[in-house]
Amino acid sequence: MKLFYMPGACSLAPHIVLEWIGKPFELGRVERGKTREPDFLAVNPVGKVPALIEEDGRILTEAEAILLYLAEKFPDEHLGASPTLEARYEMHKWMSYLTGDVHPAFYPYFVPQRYITDEHHYHAIREAAYKQIDACFQLLDRHMSDRTYMVEDRRTILDAYLFVFCRWGNTLPKLFTDYANLHRFLTQMANDAGVQRAMQAQNISL
Template sequence: MKLYYAPGTCALAPHIALEWTGKPYEAELVELGSEEYLNINPLGMVPALKDDGFRIMTQADAILKYIEAKYPEADLGVTKDPLSQFGLDEALAFLTGDFHPAFWPFFVPDRYTVNSSTGAQDEVRQAAFAKIDRVMNHLSTLLDGGPHVAGSKRTIADPYAFAMVRWTAHTPKPWQDYPPVKRFMETMLKDRSVQAAMKAQGLS
């Protein structure tokens, strides 16, 4: 299995999940937007995954689910009862559909307005920050009931949240200002596999 990543992006999530499986894998650093990477993944985004004989796989949540399904012995999912499954799926959908998109207008405001003035770009960032704060508050609520994003055990939702929560370091309200998220992040940062994936991506 080969994971394509750019440092500190949401590709950190499957990188941690792969570390958690303990199975062999490769991780290849790519340059976002480069011709070379577009030839591998026409969407030009990370993460992407290549597994034996299959086409390139994209979409962080689908990749995480694939890793979980491929290595059941790593126990990165939940029990098969419908409510547990719903809890994990709901968390993954929140992370993909609400959490991740909240950040992009903040980081690349020029994609969200055709007005290139500093004022217009700042307005996009302000509007984006309000949404980031909302999703961080919701994540705080999820983490208030226990140390994991979904259910009562470690799942693929944990590294997914971890990878993106790190981005709040660049916003006016970093994760340390949301107490349940702070507890979660500090626990994750002590995890050896998390540390290994971060080291491999040149992150501290």
């Protein structure tokens, strides 16, 4: 397998999961601003990371789909949901929330130029985006109030994904320690050996 990633992007989540799985894989680094270059568009025509090339040449894209794929491909690692209807629902509910609410909330904050060309409005866009990010973090902080992991009291693919967004949140103006439970989770994950290997490989820190 070969994972195409951008340092610190959402592709960090499948990178962490691959470290947890412990099977051989390669990395393909894509520099920021280079996802629309012909070489990478040949891998993923959408021009986004992550992209995962399987041994048979199949190309998998979209972080959520890759995470769920890896959990199913390596069931012995127990990184997916338990085989009950309720557990699968919880897994998909939170995966959908992270993908559909949390991740998009950061786009206008980090890249307001995607939405408007007038730089004078960037600050207002970032302020509006931060309100959405804060609302997401408050909900997640409440969810994690009595939990070590997102679901089932064990490490799953959801934790790798949530770690990415907590790490992003750690760079925002509001002190991340204000989200006490998420900050505890961030610290816990930062001490995980697989997380540390992935961050070292990507040359990133908290």
